[in-house]
Amino acid sequence: MTFISKDRPQTGDSANSLSNLHAATDTGLIFMFAGQGSQYFQMGRELYDHNEVFRRHMDRCDRLLSFDLRDVLYNDARKGAEFDTVEWTHPALFCLGYSLAQVLIDQGYRPAGVLGHSLGEYIAATIAGMLALEDGLGLVVQQAQILKQTCAEGSMITVMDSPELYRKRPDIFFRATLGGINYDKSFFVSGLADDLQRVLTALNSASVFSVQLPVRYGFHSSAIDPAESEFRNICRSVRLAKPQIPLYSCALGGVVGDHVLDAADEYLWRIPRGEAQFQTMVANSFPNPERYAFIDLSATATLSGFLKYGFGDRYTHHFAINQFGRNLDSMATLLSRISLQN
Missing domain, CATH: 3.40.366.10 (Malonyl-Coenzyme A Acyl Carrier Protein, domain 2)
Structure with a gap:
């Protein structure tokens, strides 16, 4: 399935040049x-x-x-x-x-x-x-x-805790990749969907607040x-x-x-x-x-x-x-x- 049009009209210029803005x-x-x-x-x-x-x-x-x-x-x-x-x-x-x-x-x-x-x-x-x-x-x-x-279904989870938790709890995160650190009390993990579901269950059992993001692929991971x-x-x-x-x-x-x-x-x-x-x-x-x-x-x-x-x-x-x-x-x-x- 193609999502870039080959026959719908396209603009000929590129993104608005900041150097040519009026009143900038x-x-x-x-x-x-x-x-x-x-x-x-x-x-x-x-x-x-x-x-x-x-x-x-x-x-x-x-x-x-x-x-x-x-x-x-x-x-x-x-x-x-x-x-x-x-x-x-x-x-x-x-x-x-x-x-x-x-x-x-x-x-x-x-x-x-x-x-x-x-x-x-x-x-x-x-x-x-x-x-x-x-x-x-x-x-x-x-x-x-x-x-x-090309990719299997994945998932991403935001964890509202110190990123140190990822390093200290391999029993929870061993099948997840540290996708990014948002700030000192928030990071996210990523990976394959089934693996991340187990991570989510483990986080809930450990009373760690987390949110599963509405995505179907494990960005920022080998997924x-x-x-x-x-x-x-x-x-x-x-x-x-x-x-x-x-x-x-x-x-x-x-x-x-x-x-x-x-x-x-x-x-x-x-x-x-x-x-x-x-x-x-x-x-x-x-x-x-x-x-x-x-x-x-x-x-x-x-x-x-x-x-x-x-x-x-x-x-x-x-x-x-x-x-x-x-x-x-x-x-x-x-x-x-x-x-x-x-």
Whole structure:
């Protein structure tokens, strides 16, 4: 099944060039994009119905797909259903994050940098100008197809405890991979579905609070290794441009350097396969937090929550939308807050 259209009309230009924005100012804003597990049906619906800029860019992304994403995402019959079909969730998360960023950019809020976590790193790379829109969206669509064709069902679990628990309790985690550390009291593990179900049972028995994420594949673990060869072959045909603004990578644990331009397949594969180093990346990359305001442009304010619970009041952070609705109000609040800071 193909999800990138070969006959639907496509735009001829790449992602909006930050160097050509009107009314752009260096605001010290860091746009953040989360990945799998943050999705839900109807995300961004109120903005799509009432915000012309958001709708225009969602429609632009939709024209690059071989299916109608808007019908999938905003079909009222699917309200409340679990949204975990990777062929839909991958492009949905990409299109949402990209379009939310364009709302702020249209208001003149040019990011001083972008930060990507897991799948969100492809969005961040697109906003930074490293990937053309067609390439960024195309990569996540093709990755989803390859995962479905080559990988067994997997799972991911967020554990609300110190990452030391992973090292101290091999009896619980011996069949799970440490996928990433969110902050000092939150990490996630990944692996094959049956193995992760046993981990979940063991965590419940040990009275450790955990949440199984709505994903069908074990990102950031060997569970997705069968997809590596084919996906990296696709990545070798993708041209990476030098980012126009700093691109902060959870896959690399810091800012993306020029060396990745000559190793596109290695970097683009490391995003879903390597450990997501959010805590380390933030601590190492932003030693002067007063210079920045972090804007979460994901569907559930996940990364804003990581900053809140992991770093206290050290970092200023806001979010555009969350899973509780009232998108217009939350976006208006965000714009008001960042206007006061700049």
